[in-house]
């Protein structure tokens with residue numbers, strides 16, 4: 065890696081200067097949420113200082129200006145994932161709300177008793193529970209495609225689950241607990257050959273992988289802004305226009321209607337039909353700023369740098385006796401989940417925290433994955449473009465020292 | 472290297488984590504209750520043998536972090552021979568000590584359990600220490616449903 069502007073990137077993230085317990089912060093909990101660059105922080109503050117008003121409602125100048133900024137962020141999202149139209153970009157609170165939206169609208173309209181929904185063994189709870197709720201309401205059945213011990217989908221078994229009763233495949237693009245990147249393009253093609261719609265949970269993939277929804281040909285793609293260096297409280301549901309048009313609205317209220325009388329209301333066109341009420345306006349603007357920032361660095365450059373970080377971390381981790389990596393998929397994003405012999409992940413988390421290192425210890429909202437590996441929890445270091453090999457050295461030294469202390 | 476953590480991870484805790492006391496299934500237990508901390512996945516089963524209102528034996532099974540393992544291990548040691556009322560009083564004192572509302576806890580009353588007072592400074596870890604005691608509380612009340620910290 066010769067040209068990756070690591071120092072400049074680190075300087076752009078003010079929180080990286082924080083001291084935690086008198087030590088320099090080593091932030092390795094990026095899969096839970098990423099830190100924010102000045103570009104995002106400043107864009108939100110600038111928006112509140114100079115451009116803020118409610119959107120889509122006023123004729124006054126400020127409302128027009130706020131609406132322009134809001135809609136231009138939608139255009140940036142469209143371009144970032146290469147959607148065909150801004151009408152296909154729906155702002156929601158996050159990946160979780162997006163999955164629930166799809167379950168409650170597309171799901172209720174298209175999925176009946178006896179129908180099947182296929183997910184995988186490595187889903188986040190947010191891509192399990194909304195489907196279980198739908199199944200309970202409708203009498204549909206949830207089917208789970210299994211994985212192997214490396215944490216890879218067993219593709220033939222996935223394909224075997226697809227049949228005439230299957231109405232939806234909802235799968236994680238990249239697993240938050242294991243790092244596994246699923247062969248989604250192939251999965252989508254297989255599902256489409258049987259007329260089955262596909263939703264991808266892109267919460268983890270979006271900051272690491274260049275996503276092109278038209279090339280993938282997915283029907284829905286969902287993600288959260290906060291894992292993409294943007295604000296929390298905002299996320300995106302992409303859906304193909306024809307599907308979105310046929311779906312009933314999600315919530316009713318202002319902004320999502322064309323006309324309202326006490327007898328009947330008619331709904332607004334896309335994307336507003338799914339955006340009832342005043343949204344998190346400044347956070348949408350902040351998400352747009354995050355996308356500008358990422359485009360400047362280049363998603364391909366980021367992916368290449370993170371691959372280097374992961375390879376280095378994996379190689380270092382393998383030298384530690386008593387450390388077992390959980391999730392060793394061939395195709396994997398920058399996540400290192402691990403357990404240590406006889407040391408509980410919570411103790412690892414507290415001990416590393418005392419050294420200024422932030423990792424996640426727990427079940428990562430993926431209890432079925434923990435059950436699969438027979439562990440109550442794992443420790444997880446997850447990397448972002450601002451992390452360094454020196455930080456990985458600090459992590460590995462910390463792990464070696466705590467193993468000694470536990471002896 | 473871990474100087475800051477000395478109050479939390481005292482040697483007694485490492486010792487009980489390495490060699491938990493009373494770590495066994497009790498086939499003829501009079502009371503048996505499960506405790507679960509869904510946040511960290513810690514699970515334990517507590518077994519009590521009673522003679523009237525006296526706890527004559529206590530043991531446990533399960534897996535958890537060093538704090539929760541040490542806590543339940545120490546607890547099974549200290550409650551043996553106590554009456555239900557005495558054990559309940561200990562539970563209340565322990566709770567007060569770890570959740571830290573009262574600064575003037577009589578640490579002598581809790582004996583060895585005092586090594587767990589350090590969790591008070593680590594809100595994320597308090598439940599690790601109290602899981603065992605909430606499970607005991609349920610056992611004393613003769614409840615049979617599993618106890619959850621959430």
Ligand SMILES: Cc1ncc(COP(=O)(O)O)c(C=O)c1O
Nearest residue numbers: 158159160188190240267268288
């Ligand atoms: C794979 C995956 N899906 C969905 C989510 C849910 O995202 P959010 O909590 O932002 O709605 C997460 C977040 O942890 C995730 O990692």
